[in-house]
Amino acid sequence: MIGEPRSVPALFLERVRESPGEVAYLFPDYGGWTSITWSDLRMDVRAVALGLAALGLGAEERCAILSSSRIEWVIADLGILCAGGATTTIYPSSTEEECAHILADSGARVCFVEDDAQAAKILACRAALPALLQVVVFDGTPTEDGWVISWSVLHAQGRALRATRPRLFEELVETIRPAALATIIYTSGTTGHPKGVELTHACWLSQSAALEATGIVDHPEPLHLFWLPFAHSFGKMMITLQLRIGFPTAIDGRVERLAENLLAIRPTIVCGVPRVFEKIRAAVLQRAREGGVLRRALARWALEVGAAGVRLDREGRSPGLVARARRALADWLVLRKVRARFGGRLRFFFSGSAPLALEVEEFFSSVGVQILEGYGLTETSAATHVNLPSRARAGTVGPALPGIEVRLAPDSEVLLRGPWVMRGYHGMPEASRDALDGEGWLHTGDIGRIDADGHLSICDRKKDLIKTAGGKYVAPQEIEGTLKALCPHLSQVLAHGDRRPYVTALVTLDPVLLRAWAAARGLSALAPEELARHSDVKVLIQDAVDRMNLKLPRFATVKRFAIVPAEFSEAAGEVTPSLKLKRKVIEARHQAVLDALYEDPGGAISGRRSASVAASPS
Template sequence: MNLTEFLNINSDKYLKNPAIGFKKRDDWETISWLKLRTLVFKTANALRKSEICAGDKVAIYADNSAEWIIFDLAILSMGAVTVPIYSTNNKEQAAYILENSETKIVLVGNQQQYDDCLEILQESQSLKEIIVAKKAVWIKQDRSAFLEDYIAKVSDEFEIVERNDEDLATIIYTSGTTGVPKGVMLSHGNFLKTFQAHTDFFKFENFDRQKSLAFLPLSHIFEHCWTLYCLQSGVKVYFLENTKLIANALVEVKPTFMCAVPRFYQKIYAGVNQTIDQGSESKKKVFKWAIKVGTEISELKRQDKSVSLGLIFKNYFANKLVFNKIKKKLGGELWFMPCGGASLSEDITRFFDAMGIHITVGYGLTETTATLTAFPFKNYRHGTAGKSIGDVEIKIGENDEILVKGSSIMQGYYKLPKETAEVFTEDGWFKTGDAGEIDNEGNLKITDRIKDLMKTSNGKYIAPQPMENALSNDAFIDQVMLIAEGKSFVTAVIVPDFENLEKELPKLNINLDSWENVVKLPAIHKFYENKISEIQKSISSFEKIKKFILMPEAFEISAGEITPTLKIKRNVVLKKYHDLIEEMY
């Protein structure tokens, strides 16, 4: 069936209960299930009036918002195909996606996106109309309309178009750390089977009483799929438009669920540890005791064993003295946090477990409708990516590559039959491009991206992710990229955490004039040299970073240096900073 059929089911079941939330000026507002269905159906009828038919492509080029999800559901409900575009994409990237997908209508969110699409519209063979999400944007009336006006005079009487499992639902263009974006084709069946796999795997209780905060971009499969699953299940979803306001949003919304990428958890972990390191000896002792108690109780729960009254009593005080202060900054009600996009060190998952917040580490790709594996609630193993969900089959192929089969696997890359054929084996296994291993309990461990695996000129293989993760866990390191391919030794490009480093400068008798000058100072270099030496003391000599560069500013999405999920684009950085890197050798 059409994956949006839940609109009819839930609007009958929950009536005037809140379905979605959004921030309007300073206050969070909600839209009921009945109102959501009305807005979606009116939007679908307006699209139909614009001659959009089943199978046509309609794009969304905007930040997360209520309008984003309403437009998406409207597209899907009429059997058309959603083409999400990252709000951080520039005009050239957006133009490529719009033209390649033959998009007919695009929803935009801000002035820059509108201006860019207006220019694209003048030359496009397929794009016919631009819809603007909010009236804060100044628009020219020619082939443009505000969403509110676009749907004002149409009926809310609408019958959801039937779809089967093979019918296309969305084309998601991979941001990718290498190469040109490829349009991943996902069907209604891909989504519906993934939803069912999550329900069977987690067996949530009172799921429809939960609150999810959509923090990651909806244009990414991770947040998109999770949000649709939550809505299907009756979970109230709040949409955060400005990710810089996440700290405030957590306290205001008090979500119970939230998807995030490893960098989010690393920042919290590093910040807490830095605060403790700078505290008194008594505070350090209390924190250490609380972690010990929290770990004991979380380990018993993980192994599905009973917890003694004495330990429950100790844990009450551990929460009161330590954990509640941290959890309060996260809203105080978070207990389930799916994590994907890259690997996460077990130090961090154990730390959050000790606090009573279950980070559900998972593994998946855009091509697999996100989740292939995840931590269950019991008997998971730290340091792995969990166990397969639903009908997912996994095996390890040549070069330790992870191969998968299942109903969540994409139909292929849009208009790219050759590239599609290249990622499937002759007997139908999808080649993930990641290296891994499976333990005797069925847990998958990601060892590295095969494309990222580096071979030094001495013939030694270097897997960069474990060391990059270890370094990123430090409070003074924001971003890091290892270099070793074809080189005689390992080096690194490091972006300091400037906020924390600035607080450290007085202790080093350094005045901040400009970061460009500060990162070149011998004292700063020595400060980071000591940190790196401590972090990598237990690894083999050939894996150790021998030299490094400190960057004066962070890698940016807008500069094309990192993806929207904060992964560094290695080829871009290697090319852009080629001369600086070569100086280390």
């Protein structure tokens, strides 16, 4: 590109000029997939931008999007930005109260919604939203009073305005400056009310330029499959990166279609979160276990061969003839079949949002699939660090992207400074000053360490660290990730023990794998609550806990655990939309169960072995 665009809309129009006839997006349509070129995308974006201009949207005024990930989300987002406005994102799973808070706090003037169900949330709190001028529904019913209008009507209004002012679209884009507000993304609120993170056009431009400079997407015929919520900063980052580099993206926010879409689209790049990778690993291992003794042994052997090859690669050693032959045989018999589940062209997964357990990363590496773990926060427009294909280091989130400064505070908190750090929290000057010090360093709240080559490792959230009654600090996320990797039948783990005499855990079970496990033992008739109390299930988890405890210092070992029959859910307010545990909510809800883990432990705390207690349904 000649010169650096001054805004995301300018970057978009530059991409259109460079790649007018190339495919920009693919999306589901009438049971198949259809595509849109960059040139056609511009026409749709222009119609939305001018439609918003016809509604009187002013510079940096906010427009919200309440929808799952779909092509209209991207068109609306780019249309808002091209009109000079700023996008406020809302998770489609948000409650009426959460929607009302975000719309009111951001002062949104327009809200795009996916369908009638999402529109109903906004209609229910209409009286509390005097600033909201218009609701635009992608697939739904307009209201008689015109407060809710259809997607097609907004387009028609934009086309009508262009007929009278043919240069208005370009004029709007030209007025946008780098320092202008582009996005407000609300934090997931694990500890209270979410805060609106203000990100400018300069944030997205500088970050996308840094990612491009790494060469991370430099491979033939790249194709990105995206299914995560665009409401998350991860999704917004990928939109801008695509504008910068120009690769096509297939969009389908229906998570239940992910496995099918991987086979249909055959992507080279897929973004994910650790929970998804944990489930894939668990499913593969479960299938091997169900295949009988021979199949189980073959799978174990193939994974061991794959792991040995990965170790040689990381040590910079070349495998001998016998090792190459063993790898080829393992690949032919087992490993290639696992890779085929991802479409057969995958170059790598991106993983973010939460720590990836080392055991999960090693499993994927063993089958020949690379997971590039990265790190960032909403406050940093998503990524500040990422492992690169040629220099990935397991157990780390990679080196800092060019342009980001990083250092550790005396207590090992990660501090970041750079051009794509937020300008502050919306309407919260005191919270902004707490997060951003006088020298511009963002205090992340994460505890980390940096190795000699600059690779960052995240140990845990500062506020989540457990300090036992004995004064020892324990990182719960390390325990939780390790235990889930050792016992694929576990869905979630919450380590507990702050100001307690020892560490305990609440665990939930994966319902799909639990049903398969129960069927293999003739226990299909038992309800989930009954399985949670079954002695064989407790032994299954106990074995994993004991194996994990052998790797931990005595003060960090899990002495007792309780099985919670139902998974922690977003609907119950126990996890965020990005699947992070709301620890205080869960601990308060299961206070009696946790207290019981510290009553009459008997011999359970005399050594490294742990014991379990039953948990009642919440």
